[in-house]
Amino acid sequence: MSRYRFVFSWRWIRLHVLIWLILIPSFIGLGMWQRSRYHERTAENAVIRTAMNAPPVPIEGADAVGAAVPQKARWKQLTLVGTYDAAHQFLARNRQENGNPGFFVITPMTLSDGTSVLINRGWIATVSSDQQQSPAIPAAPAGTVTVTGRLQQSETKGNTGIRDVTAGLPAGQISLINTEALAAKTGLQLRGGYAEVITSKPADASQITAVDAPSLDEGPYLSYWFQWWLFCVIAAGGWITIIRREAQHRDREAAEAAEEDEYEDGEDDDEPVAEDEPDTEDEDAAATPTTATATATATAPAP
Structure with missing residues (x-):
């Protein structure tokens, strides 16, 4: 450790x-x-x-006037029979289709009991590079119309993330398909939420592209x-x-340091020790008596 x-x-x-x-x-x-x-x-x-697998139900039993559409009722398929009120229709701006800018056409439908419901008839493209410019709205089918649609909640900034800038837009344009705001603007008795058209009899104008069915992709x-x-x-x-x-790095450094210490100690042990050189003067002194003896022996007379 x-x-x-x-x-x-x-x-x-x-x-x-x-x-x-x-x-x-x-x-x-x-x-x-x-x-x-x-x-x-x-x-x-x-x-x-x-909701998509269930058969359509009459709107009268699914959506009341001024009532909020609960989350669990969203996408419920409805049957609506009535007449379009072209005098109170709007363009919901900044709506895209396959990445192209445009508008949703929102036209109220008056039901047999005198109440109305907002209908998203579909998408139309912008007419110029100026996305603020309102395109001409194709005429809605005349007379009694039968629509099968998907129920949607009234749009707010909270459930869409879209900021309401309707007050600064050209006449007839809206930022949010908000039932309460449009009821106040038109004076109509609007049922809660709105409906997206799936089918229409008679058919709507060919310039209008129906809203795509919801994606069931689970996302990333x-x-x-x-x-x-x-x-x-x-x-x-x-x-x-x-x-x-x-x-491991510290272990290698410690091992390398130990090897260096061991190598230095080994060099100190292997260094040869110098021997004392003989003293020349002492050698000469030692040799002198021997020489003298030898000389005396050579000169002595024979007996």
């Missing part, structure tokens, strides 16, 4: 805080948010499938959910890897 003692230093504590108190909790939170979005989309798709939320949690695993694995590599 002593080889990992460095992880308690201040520099490494900052890394632990970054990984375990900032990154990983953030990744977990983002994964939980994507998880909730996935479950919301799944639940919404289930509501749409149920499931993959994002697991992606954020995978980042948690990667962050934890990276933290472990960094610590292990640092420990």
Whole structure:
């Protein structure tokens, strides 16, 4: 454990805080948010499938005057029979079809009981590069019209994210298909929400493109959910890897330092020791008596 003692230093504590108190909790939170979005989309798709598979019902029994459309009633298929009120129709701006800018044509339909319901007849394109300019609205079918439509909630900034700038728009244009605001503007007894046309008898103008059926795609939320949690695993694995590599690096440095110390000690042990050189003067002194003896012996007379 002593080889990992460095992880308690201040520099490494900052890394632990970054990984375990900032990154990983953030990744977990983002994964939980994507998880909730996935479950919301799944639940919404289930509501749409149920509504689309159910037979249409008369609007009189599904939507009351001034009542809010609940979330569970959205996409319910309705049958509406009445006449269009072209005097009170509007263009809902900034609506796209296949990426092209345009407007939704919103025309009230007066029912047999005198109440009205807003009908989204479909989409028409802008007429120029000026997206504020109102195109000509194709005439609605005359006389009694039978429409099969999808019930939608009254639009607000909260459920669409669209800011209401109707007050600054050209006459006849609106930002939101808001039942309460349009009831006040027209004086009509509007039922809650509005209906998107699926079929119309007689058929509407050919210039109008029907609103597409809702997509049942679950979106990228499931993959994002697991992606954020995978980042948690990667962050934890990276933290472990960094610590292990640092420990290995320190071990190598310690081993290299030990080898250098051992090598230096070995060089000191192998250095030869110098022998004392004989003293020349002493050698000469030692040799002198011997020479004298030899000379005396050579000159002595024979007996």
